[in-house]
Amino acid sequence: MKIEFYRHSLTEKDIQNVADVLRSVFLTTGPVTAVFEEKFSQFAGLKQTVALASCTAGIQLSLLALDIGPGDEVITTPMTFIATATAILHTGAKPVFVDIEPDTGLIDPNLVESAVTPRTKAIMPVHLYGTMADMRCLRTIADRHGLFIIEDSAHCVEGERDGVRPGHLSDVACFSFYATKNLTCGEGGAVATDNETLAGKIRTLRQHGMSKEAADRYHGNYQHWDMVELGWKCNMDDIHAALLTDQMDRLESLWKRREELDTLYRVALRDVRGLSIPSIVGRSAYHLLTIQVPSDLRDDMLREMGNRGIGVAVNYRSIHTLSWFRKHLSPKPEAFPKSLRFGEQTLSLPFYPLMADEDVERVARAVKDIISSWHSNS
Numbered sequence: 033m034k035i036e037f038y039r040h041s042l043t044e045k046d047i048q049n050v051a052d053v054l055r056s057v058f059l060t061t062g063p064v065t066a067v068f069e070e071k072f073s074q075f076a077g078l079k080q081t082v083a084l085a086s087c088t089a090g091i092q093l094s095l096l097a098l099d100i101g102p103g104d105e106v107i108t109t110p111m112t113f114i115a116t117a118t119a120i121l122h123t124g125a126k127p128v129f130v131d132i133e134p135d136t137g138l139i140d141p142n143l144v145e146s147a148v149t150p151r152t153k154a155i156m157p158v159h160l161y162g163t164m165a166d167m168r169c170l171r172t173i174a175d176r177h178g179l180f181i182i183e184d185s186a187h188c189v190e191g192e193r194d195g196v197r198p199g200h201l202s203d204v205a206c207f208s209f210y211a212t213k214n215l216t217c218g219e220g221g222a223v224a225t226d227n228e229t230l231a232g233k234i235r236t237l238r239q240h241g242m243s244k245e246a247a248d249r250y251h252g253n254y255q256h257w258d259m260v261e262l263g264w265k266c267n268m269d270d271i272h273a274a275l276l277t278d279q280m281d282r283l284e285s286l287w288k289r290r291e292e293l294d295t296l297y298r299v300a301l302r303d304v305r306g307l308s309i310p311s312i313v314g315r316s317a318y319h320l321l322t323i324q325v326p327s328d329l330r331d332d333m334l335r336e337m338g339n340r341g342i343g344v345a346v347n348y349r350s351i352h353t354l355s356w357f358r359k360h361l362s363p364k365p366e367a368f369p370k371s372l373r374f375g376e377q378t379l380s381l382p383f384y385p386l387m388a389d390e391d392v393e394r395v396a397r398a399v400k401d402i403i404s405s406w407h408s409n410s
């Protein structure tokens with residue numbers, strides 16, 4: 033039996049909710065999206081949520097709404113998915129990478145300040161695997177230099193660190209509901225913030241810069257709309273939102289199961305020679321379970337796990353090593369040695385609430401088998 037890398041936890045009720053939307057008049061951004069936004073704000077403890085087509089759109093619109101663009105720099109981490117940096121690039125601003133803490137894989141706040149220049153406008157931490165970056169420290173640096181903070185919280189809906197949750201010490205936090213994320217509708221995202229002016233701007237930017245959204249235009253008699261900004265098209269529709277509304281009520285129980293699985297993995301894989309698991313600080317959202325193995329053997333393990341019918345992935349190879357970044361930003365591979373190394377050693381294991389305890393045992397046994405075959409060959 034194959035153990036998939038990821039399986040969603042959508043229910044028949046979620047599917048029914050989508051069917052209900054499909055049988056209704058309104059398909060695009062409307063009442064169901066509004067219900068989801070309200071539930072998400074409640075959960076996040078923030079005033080406003082704006083639901084979008086993706087987290088990438090959320091990052092890009094947040095930057096645009098904060099007037100960040102050509103000539104500006106945004107400090108971020110190379111240990112992330114490419115979208116963190118491509119969203120910055122699409123505004124015309126430049127991503128400036130700083131290296132990571134090797135034990136957590138998170139942006140090293142001690143390196144952020146020396147990367148600040150007169151062009152720096154914002155810091156964009158990534159809450160890798162669900163553990164939050166050190167927001168208190170980043171907030172202090174941001175205040176000292178008058179910088180915005182935009183959180184790439186794609187991995188972290190449920191996290192908390194030092195009493196801080198996503199969006200609570202920043203201007204805005206961006207979330208992803210992509211197919212493999214903790215909360216999913218296939219493709220989707222949102223931004224959440226306490227800044228109502230900023231939320232309003234992002235709400236306008238998500239829909240062509242129009243003064244009224246479809247739901248307002250068709251509510252009651254026809255009303256004229258105006259174009260007040262040069263906007264984009266990345267609103268979430270009610271079909272997708274219908275997958276999220278009931279899921280919000282299950283967030284906590286799904287999180288609890290991932291916490292159990294995380295513990296099972298850490299117990300099963302402790303004291304394995306040549307293997308470590310990144311540390312968690314505070315309350316993790318438990319998005320991914322990754323291990324670190326010797327870089328010269330990592331690809332061998334990817335192959336061997338595949339051969340055993342166990343889904344694995346790499347999150348991530350340090351993005352400064354990818355062709356486009358090498359060509360256009362010309363970073364030296366050794367410029368971020370910790371991220372480079374972390375990315376060469378990392379491997380993600382199956383990790384989702386539907387996994388049985390025995391699945392974790394089987395995955396852990398395969399990992400240990402493969403590692404012991406290395407030792408007996410050397």
Ligand SMILES: *Cc1c(COP(=O)(O)O)cnc(C)c1O
Nearest residue numbers: 086087088113115186208210221
């Ligand atoms: C998934 C992900 C994104 C992009 O999310 P989309 O919703 O697919 O746009 C951005 N950053 C990180 C760290 C991610 O894992």
